[in-house]
Amino acid sequence: MAVMQLADRILAVRAAAIERGVAPVADVLQGVAKARIAETLRALDLETADRVDAVFALLDNEHRSWFTTLPNDVKFCEGASIAHVGCHVGILQRGKSKLDREGRDYWIKPLREIGAIEPIYLDSHAKLFLPGHPKAKSPNSAYRLDAAFVEILRAPELEWRSKLAAWSSEDAKRERLRFRAVQAEATRAATDTAHADLIRACCDVYAPKFLPGYDLLFVDDSDGDRVSEVEREALYGTGLDLSLGDAMPDVLLHHRGRNALWIIEAVTSDGEVDHHKVDRVREFAKRCGKSDVGFTTAYPTWKVAAQRQGRHKNVPPGTYIWIREDAAKQFRAESFEV
Numbered sequence: 449m450a451v452m453q454l455a456d457r458i459l460a461v462r463a464a465a466i467e468r469g470v471a472p473v474a475d476v477l478q479g480v481a482k483a484r485i486a487e488t489l490r491a492l493d494l495e496t497a498d499r500v501d502a503v504f505a506l507l508d509n510e511h512r513s514w515f516t517t518l519p520n521d522v523k524f525c526e527g528a529s530i531a532h533v534g535c536h537v538g539i540l541q542r543g544k545s546k547l548d549r550e551g552r553d554y555w556i557k558p559l560r561e562i563g564a565i566e567p568i569y570l571d572s573h574a575k576l577f578l579p580g581h582p583k584a585k586s587p588n589s590a591y592r593l594d595a596a597f598v599e600i601l602r603a604p605e606l607e608w609r610s611k612l613a614a615w616s617s618e619d620a621k622r623e624r625l626r627f628r629a630v631q632a633e634a635t636r637a638a639t640d641t642a643h644a645d646l647i648r649a650c651c652d653v654y655a656p657k658f659l660p661g662y663d664l665l666f667v668d669d670s671d672g673d674r675v676s677e678v679e680r681e682a683l684y685g686t687g688l689d690l691s692l693g694d695a696m697p698d699v700l701l702h703h704r705g706r707n708a709l710w711i712i713e714a715v716t717s718d719g720e721v722d723h724h725k726v727d728r729v730r731e732f733a734k735r736c737g738k739s740d741v742g743f744t745t746a747y748p749t750w751k752v753a754a755q756r757q758g759r760h761k762n763v764p765p766g767t768y769i770w771i772r773e774d775a776a777k778q779f780r781a782e783s784f785e786v
Contacts, residue, residue, distance in 0.1 A: 454514065455546050458535040461511075462543065472540050477507040478525070480601045484608075488601060491612060492562065498537065498547065498555040505536035506565065506593045507601070515570055515590075527568050527577045527590040530556065556591060562616065563624040564597045569635060580632025584643055584668065584698075585719070594624070642748060646714040646772060647698050650746050654712070654770050655701060658744075658778050662701035662710055688736050697729070708740040709733050715756060720745045722762040743767040750774065 465472040475481060485503045489495040508524040514532045515522075528536070533556070534547035547555070559565040568577040570588040581589045600611045614620065651664055665686065686702045688709075697711035698719075711729055713721045721743040733741040745763055747753040753771055763769060765783035 454531055455535055455539060457514075458539045458546075462540055472543075473504075473508070473536075474510060477504060478509055478598065478602060480504075480507055480598075484601055488608070488612060491609070492616060494558055494562075496555065498551065499559060501537040501541055502533050502555045503559070503564075503593065503601075505533050505541070506591065507598070508536065511540075515588075517572055518570075518575055525592065527570060527592050529587065529590050533591070560591070563621055563628070564594055565591050566594055566628060567632070568592055578635045579628060580635040582632070582636040582641060584647070586643075596624075643714060643716045646716060646746060646748050649772050649775075650699050650712045650714055650744075650770070653772070653775055654744070654746060654778075655699070657775075658768075658770070659701060659703075659710055659742075661705060662703045664699070665702050666697075666700040668696055668698050697725075706740065707738055708742070709738050710742040710744070712744045712746055714746045716748055716752065718756075720756065720760070720762050721764065721767050723764050726764050726767065744770055744778070746770045746772065748772045 462472040482500055482504050485500045486495055489499055489503070506525055506528060511524045512518075512520050513522040513524055513526060514528065514535075524532070524536070530552050531546070534551070538544050538546040556565060560567065566579070567581045568579060568590050569581055569583070569586070570576075570590055571578050572588060577590065577592070583589070596615055600608055600615055603611050647667060651667060655662060655664065665688070686704070688702070698714045699712035701710040701712075702708070703710070709729075711721070711725075713719050713725070726743060729741055729743070743764075743766075745767065747756070747769070748771075750771055750773065753769065757763065763781045765781050767781055769779040769781065771777075
């Protein structure tokens, strides 16, 4: 039997609740209604409908966690991925489609920057959440509300404003974020970072050898800002403007003389350059006036390459494969029309 996709699972949860005659989501979670969330975010100059609903989702202690490998007594509020929050808001709360996962830049990032939402990571073996996001683009990356921020949301009417003022002071914010950074670094040091290591090898070994003349513009090797200010300036300087709707590669390079692009996807578990990504990146290149775009899928080992391609066979003709453990060669995929 095929595994049901997340959105379909949540649609089924919502439909079952309605059939029982109950609301898919309670009006109050952990003693907090949306009106209090909106008022609090307004005081921080951060109020939007999506952020209010995202915070409300992360208060959900009634539904079990949507990480299916966790025990049934682990609640949604203990850790939820971007996809989980997007489905909670779009489907469970609003009865529509899930929010775009790239919307994290709008409805997660601003709250993460002030420490209201903290990044965490599901250790599948230990079945517990650890601080930080040690693996870029990992499906185990998640978020939860800061405990002190939840206390503010739950505080009596006469107390919450003073609590918020103390919590949001610059000194408190700096200390909170510094402490989280130390925790996250400890998690990163203790966690396998194979994907980030492969991305670095693509930049330091593959690109200089096989892509002479191409300059590195962008590297997506973390779950922080999708595009740093330095990278954004470099992109603008070459006439490129990555938007939320564009396919985000692991590595983006530019050849000024040829006015051409090259993207690299580093694969340790999934994420090859497939037909869909080729089409989207070509649309992006055409929109930005680029003459051509090339593609490489990188694997750490022959074993990983064989496992992935033996199952999916999704590397398009005209694109390249590079295997880190056999770094002196690259392979071009060709098709034969019968």
